[in-house]
Amino acid sequence: MSYEELVFDVFARNCTSRPVMDTVAGRWGILSMAALLGGTHRFNELRRRVDGVSEKMLSQTLHALERDGLVLRTVQSTIPPRVEYSLTDTGRRIATKLMELIDLVESEMPGISAAQARYDAL
Amino acid sequence: MSYEELVFDVFARNCTSRPVMDTVAGRWGILSMAALLGGTHRFNELRRRVDGVSEKMLSQTLHALERDGLVLRTVQSTIPPRVEYSLTDTGRRIATKLMELIDLVESEMPGISAAQARYDAL
């Protein structure tokens, strides 16, 4: 099936999948989902794992992923509270594909020579 | 190989691949690369295909992808000028993976129930 035949056309401005793609494929969405591939994690574990994310962005990202049915949030109302995040079945399928993308990009880095220069310029 | 063993760790704040991931996985990066999977395209063809992108963002995205060695830009100095964009080998491998991600997300949409609500709220 070539991409021209898709019924739900991502190329269309109003495609339903666009908001989902924006969350999933965004910088923190990718890294959060990839981190959860390693298993269930608590909020601050994720925060340490996903280096550089702010509390606000992690919270926002996780809530969006939960609304989309990709991440499951489990609360234990103890003191101190314990909140655990894990992937749903759908989430795990998507996270696996994201991990493949990450692995591919990293393996292709030698062919992405200018990347370091762009990074340095920041 | 589990993701914990990666030498170039995407989870690290200063990982070289992050700027590349940001471009590739960004909204317009994904759609531009996916569009180019269909073959070589001219600027305005891409602009029409990637519905909703402005000239500025498309230009910016294509230049970033070119710098990263994922997209090839070919100029024919005729009048009117003809500029064609195509994928490099590295670009094609990554674009193929992106297309798999798009297809997967679209096929999983039934399990992403809240997505439409989020879209409507915009």
Place this chain on the structure above:
DNA sequence: CGGTATCCGAGTTGATACTG
């Protein structure tokens, strides 16, 4: 045609402080 340059408002991001 295929852009670049500039402006500007709106939205996003992140550091910090604070809460239950």
Place this chain on the structure above:
DNA sequence: CAGTATCAACTCGGATACCG
């Protein structure tokens, strides 16, 4: 611990004008 609230900075994205 697990966030929310707030605010300042920054970026995005569109509109417009112009160039080769």
